[in-house]
Amino acid sequence: MPGVDDPKTVTAALDMAGLDALIAALAERGYRVIGPMVADDAVVYDEIASSADLPAGVGDEQDGGRYRLRARGDGALFGYTVAPQGWKRLLHPPRQKMFAARRQDGGFAILPPEPAAAPMAFLGVRACELAAIGIQSRVFGDEAAGDPGYRGRLARSFVVAVECAEAGGTCFCASMGTGPQVEAGFDIRLVELAGHDRHVFLADAGSAKGAEMLSGLNAPPAPEADRAEARRRVSAAAGAMGRTMPAATARRLGEHAEHRRWADIGKRCLSCGNCTMVCPTCFCTTVEDVTDLKGEHAERWRTWDSCFSIDFSYIHGGAIRNEVRSRYRQWITHKLSAWHEQFGTSGCVGCGRCITWCPVGIDITEEVQAIHADGKGR
Amino acid sequence: MTAAMRDPMLPRPFRIEKVRRELSDTFTMELVPAEGGGFAFAAGQFNMLYVFGIGEVPISISGDPGDGGKLIHTTRAVGAVTRAMDSMRAGDVVGVRGPFGTPWPVEEAFGHDLVFVAGGVGLAPLRPAIYQAMANRQRFGKVVVLYGARTPDDILFRRELERWRGRFDMEVHVTVDRGNPKWSGNVGVVPNLIAHAGFDPLSTTAFVCGPEVMMRYTALALEKNGVGREGIFLSMERNMKCGCGLCGHCQWGPHFVCKDGPVYRYDRIADLLAIREL
Numbered sequence: 001m002p003g004v005d006d007p008k009t010v011t012a013a014l015d016m017a018g019l020d021a022l023i024a025a026l027a028e029r030g031y032r033v034i035g036p037m038v039a040d041d042a043v044v045y046d047e048i049a050s051s052a053d054l055p056a057g058v059g060d061e062q063d064g065g066r067y068r069l070r071a072r073g074d075g076a077l078f079g080y081t082v083a084p085q086g087w088k089r090l091l092h093p094p095r096q097k098m099f100a101a102r103r104q105d106g107g108f109a110i111l112p113p114e115p116a117a118a119p120m121a122f123l124g125v126r127a128c129e130l131a132a133i134g135i136q137s138r139v140f141g142d143e144a145a146g147d148p149g150y151r152g153r154l155a156r157s158f159v160v161a162v163e164c165a166e167a168g169g170t171c172f173c174a175s176m177g178t179g180p181q182v183e184a185g186f187d188i189r190l191v192e193l194a195g196h197d198r199h200v201f202l203a204d205a206g207s208a209k210g211a212e213m214l215s216g217l218n219a220p221p222a223p224e225a226d227r228a229e230a231r232r233r234v235s236a237a238a239g240a241m242g243r244t245m246p247a248a249t250a251r252r253l254g255e256h257a258e259h260r261r262w263a264d265i266g267k268r269c270l271s272c273g274n275c276t277m278v279c280p281t282c283f284c285t286t287v288e289d290v291t292d293l294k295g296e297h298a299e300r301w302r303t304w305d306s307c308f309s310i311d312f313s314y315i316h317g318g319a320i321r322n323e324v325r326s327r328y329r330q331w332i333t334h335k336l337s338a339w340h341e342q343f344g345t346s347g348c349v350g351c352g353r354c355i356t357w358c359p360v361g362i363d364i365t366e367e368v369q370a371i372h373a374d375g376k377g378r
Numbered sequence: 379m380t381a382a383m384r385d386p387m388l389p390r391p392f393r394i395e396k397v398r399r400e401l402s403d404t405f406t407m408e409l410v411p412a413e414g415g416g417f418a419f420a421a422g423q424f425n426m427l428y429v430f431g432i433g434e435v436p437i438s439i440s441g442d443p444g445d446g447g448k449l450i451h452t453t454r455a456v457g458a459v460t461r462a463m464d465s466m467r468a469g470d471v472v473g474v475r476g477p478f479g480t481p482w483p484v485e486e487a488f489g490h491d492l493v494f495v496a497g498g499v500g501l502a503p504l505r506p507a508i509y510q511a512m513a514n515r516q517r518f519g520k521v522v523v524l525y526g527a528r529t530p531d532d533i534l535f536r537r538e539l540e541r542w543r544g545r546f547d548m549e550v551h552v553t554v555d556r557g558n559p560k561w562s563g564n565v566g567v568v569p570n571l572i573a574h575a576g577f578d579p580l581s582t583t584a585f586v587c588g589p590e591v592m593m594r595y596t597a598l599a600l601e602k603n604g605v606g607r608e609g610i611f612l613s614m615e616r617n618m619k620c621g622c623g624l625c626g627h628c629q630w631g632p633h634f635v636c637k638d639g640p641v642y643r644y645d646r647i648a649d650l651l652a653i654r655e656l
Contacts, residue, residue, distance in 0.1 A: 098387055098388075099387070099388055101430065103430065106469060106470065106471060107391045107393065107412055107470075107471030108391060108430045108471060108473070109391075110388055110389070139624075140624065254631060254632065257653045257656065258653070283624070283626060284625060284626030284627065285619065285620075285624070285625045285626070286619050286625065286627070287433075287434065287619050287620075287625075289428075289431055289432060289433040289434065290431070291430075291431030295430075295431060298430050298431035300434075305619075305625070305626070305627070307626065307629075312617065312627060313616070313617055313627070314617055315615055315616065315617050316454075316456040316457060317456075320616070320617075320655060320656075321655050321656075322655060323655060326654075326655035326656070330629070330656075334629060337632075338629070338631060338632040341632035342632055342634070
């Protein structure tokens with residue numbers, strides 16, 4: 001995990017061989033290198049061996065309820081915006097064994113935990129995704145009752161961030177203040193400049209670990225003209241986002257619990273839970289207890305859960321949130337409003353995934369906008 | 379292993395010393411740690427109880443916080459885990475994680491009249507606070523227990539209630555929703571008892587536990603009888619999987635009921651209680 005030190009390194013210019021040298025150096029240090037690749041007509045983050053695995057020339061089109069890959073016509077490796085699934089599935093796995101136990105002396109004994117998996121290096125973490133990782137580490141990070149798994153995995157990870165040179169169709173990170181500039185929380189930060197004549201990655205370090213890694217690559221310093229071009233592209237991306245979140249209303253959604261808009265959303269929402277599965281900060285889980293057929297060996301597994309399922313709020317006698325509108329209200333009010341009280345920030349980073357992957361295209365910014373417009377002048 | 383070192387997500391084996399049938403579907407277990415030692419908790423807290431291979435449920439502690447040797451839980455068999463627990467006997471082992479949650483503020487009520495209002499199995503989470511109050515009896519004005527059950531056959535801890543009623547330093551009123559031919563006591567909902575109880579509303583602390591609708595009407599009735607909102611405490615119930623604010627299930631507005639509750643001061647939650655399906 002990135003440290004707090006401030007290494008005064010110059011921005012280096014990596015060419016394709018330099019990027020491959022970085023991937024090779026990470027693998028050599030024992031990291032499982034995870035990066036973007038194309039699978040099932042989508043960008044996914046999975047184990048990569050070299051830059052040849054990255055999605056060259058692949059862009060994406062995203063809109064409410066719509067996701068398509070497209071050919072960019074250039075060789076950009078980071079020309080898509082965000083993959084359907086972020087890094088959450090690696091740091092907060094969808095299925096995780098909590099413990100195994102075996103019957104013993106009329107009781108049971110908890111078996112020792114399995115050894116930790118190899119540390120991971122994440123290549124291609126966007127600003128919004130980095131913000132989401134920061135948010136989840138606060139959720140899981142309370143020393144007294146925290147989740148040792150999340151903090152442990154993050155602390156051992158190496159983060160290579162990539163700044164967005166283009167905005168995606170459903171992005172609104174600029175209005176959430178989480179991007180597209182990458183400010184902190186990385187070991188190495190890249191900006192890709194892909195053109196007809198050249199293809200470089202401007203790289204600088206955000207931690208001692210990153211500085212040490214970068215200096216080992218012996219890449220030449222990036223010319224000022226390239227750095228200016230990179231800054232120009234990233235700030236153009238910030239200005240090119242079509243959506244904004246009305247921040248003040250979002251923060252006070254809890255005061256609008258009886259708003260008529262909830263009934264309206266309840267008619268459209270299918271309560272499928274897609275938004276919670278793709279959201280990089282949603283953290284809710286349930287547990288499954290299982291045994292072998294003889295009943296001698298038992299395990300508890302923790303799996304992602306969604307506040308959109310009726311079982312989520314079940315207590316003896318029935319569910320608390322029977323109506324779909326109550327479940328949508330819970331999700332969005334928690335994310336945008338209650339999160340501030342619980343963890344000191346919004347739970348939304350503006351990545352736009354919940355909009356893209358909603359089968360009926362419900363747009364979180366539009367819903368807050370509707371409540372905002374209604375409340376004006378009150 | 380010290381408490382600080384223990385992973386809060388791992389159940390600790392406890393051996394069942396005694397099982398006592400309370401009602402047709404309700405039972406009390408006395409537990410002792412299989413590895414030895416005691417169990418410290420505060421009145422109002424709960425544990426996650428695990429049945430090997432079946433699952434885990436949040437159950438409030440119903441024993442005396444002054445007796446650190448035994449852990450006592452009173453449970454109603456309503457789901458897969460609690461039904462499995464109902465079939466367990468002395469000598470069997472259950473897993474325990476906890477204690478979790480906020481306690482009844484018994485010591486902050488010193489000097490006040492103390493009113494306990496319980497509905498159904500909601501008497502179980504209040505009993506530790508009643509024990510604690512009676513162990514410090516001279517610190518309080520009146521001590522009043524108001525209890526409502528569905529029928530005379532559903533009265534939990536009946537012999538204990540009768541014993542408390544026989545004391546000169548305790549006032550106990552019991553009501554049932556539906557009587558039977560043998561019942562000649564009160565019939566009606568528990569908030570109706572409040573007006574008959576002799577306590578000084580200006581210096582009263584009330585601890586309320588029962589179904590949510592019962593707690594809502596009880597709080598309103600206490601207010602109507604002059605008790606301030608800051609003197610009323612309720613114990614909330616929500617779905618819980620972890621007990622320590624990580625699984626998200628127990629969220630209620632900005633609260634994680636497992637760690638910000640279950641015991642809340644009424645003035646801090648009155649607004650939320652009024653919102654349906656929150």
